[in-house]
Amino acid sequence: MKLTRLMALPLVALLSVSHAKEEPVPTGFTIDSLKGSIELLNGQPPVTSLELTLMNETSEPLSGNVGFHSTDMQDVTLEAGASTVLTLIPAIRHAGMTDRLQKTEIDLTLIVNDEDAPAVGTTDVDILIPEAAYPLVRAEPPVMDNGRNHEAPYEYYAMGQQLQPLTLTYNPGPVNLTVRKTIYPIPVVAGPVEISVEVTNNGSQSATGLILRDALSSSDFSGEGEAFSRFAASEEDIELVWEATISELAPGQSQRLNYTVTARYDVGDKQLPATTVIMNDELTGMSNKVWLPKWH
Numbered sequence: 001m002k003l004t005r006l007m008a009l010p011l012v013a014l015l016s017v018s019h020a021k022e023e024p025v026p027t028g029f030t031i032d033s034l035k036g037s038i039e040l041l042n043g044q045p046p047v048t049s050l051e052l053t054l055m056n057e058t059s060e061p062l063s064g065n066v067g068f069h070s071t072d073m074q075d076v077t078l079e080a081g082a083s084t085v086l087t088l089i090p091a092i093r094h095a096g097m098t099d100r101l102q103k104t105e106i107d108l109t110l111i112v113n114d115e116d117a118p119a120v121g122t123t124d125v126d127i128l129i130p131e132a133a134y135p136l137v138r139a140e141p142p143v144m145d146n147g148r149n150h151e152a153p154y155e156y157y158a159m160g161q162q163l164q165p166l167t168l169t170y171n172p173g174p175v176n177l178t179v180r181k182t183i184y185p186i187p188v189v190a191g192p193v194e195i196s197v198e199v200t201n202n203g204s205q206s207a208t209g210l211i212l213r214d215a216l217s218s219s220d221f222s223g224e225g226e227a228f229s230r231f232a233a234s235e236e237d238i239e240l241v242w243e244a245t246i247s248e249l250a251p252g253q254s255q256r257l258n259y260t261v262t263a264r265y266d267v268g269d270k271q272l273p274a275t276t277v278i279m280n281d282e283l284t285g286m287s288n289k290v291w292l293p294k295w296h
Helices: 011-015
Strands: 006-008 030-039 047-055 062-068 074-078 083-088 091-095 102-107 110-112 120-128 138-140 154-161 165-170 177-184 191-201 207-217 228-232 238-249 254-263 270-272 276-279 282-286 290-292
Touching: 030 110, 047 074, 062 083, 074 083, 177 282, 177 290, 191 207, 191 238, 207 254, 207 282, 238 254
Parallel strands: 006 091, 030 120
Antiparallel strands: 030 047, 047 083, 062 074, 062 110, 091 102, 102 165, 120 154, 138 165, 177 191, 191 254, 207 238, 207 276, 228 238, 270 290, 276 282
């Protein structure tokens, strides 16, 4: 059995990582299921227990190699009609400190015969979290919420889909913020656009001095007033930055802030970044991203 490969990255760096996927090629093997569990820890990389069921539904023996992306491959030989269960350990990256906002990426991208694998019949993975980390800040792709009191509060479930990296953001500290961002209207057309950011404190202590920050492309949107400033993100793009504060948010309390920008044209086919929340000069919460579709 191979060891998990771990990388300690700054939280901001881990937020920006993405993976490009290629079209899968036929492998001969049938990938029946991926099942098991992922346990998130406070200040440490998660622990995984994952089993992959592989089948040979052809009339001839099959041989190949199987494993998660960026890990050592396992050689497999299956006679016609046979199946096997492999214990696989994914590559994991984790960022964040104990009792603070943390993010972990479990790379479930499956490789068969050195190529991206085809769809998995059933993916059913329990996600265990520290009690104080409920609810999760964000999951990409989305996971099922079974409730705080369930043995496995979350579940990553899919049928007939290719596996991909699972990224989980969570905060087991005394201040655990849920941040929800919405935009109206959708799709976005030229003219006024209202952006709403709702912050909820799910933690056990009051959150004080929260700074909310949103960044939009100034080539897409304009905004007027003291809450807006402009920042040169690059030579090509100037960001329109909105900033507001929440002086105090008690445990269980929510507060919604709204602001209006003007779309310079019909903005679509792009994703707006998450709203971030800073407390004591540290990233403490972040919202969902918002996909802007086109009219047609």
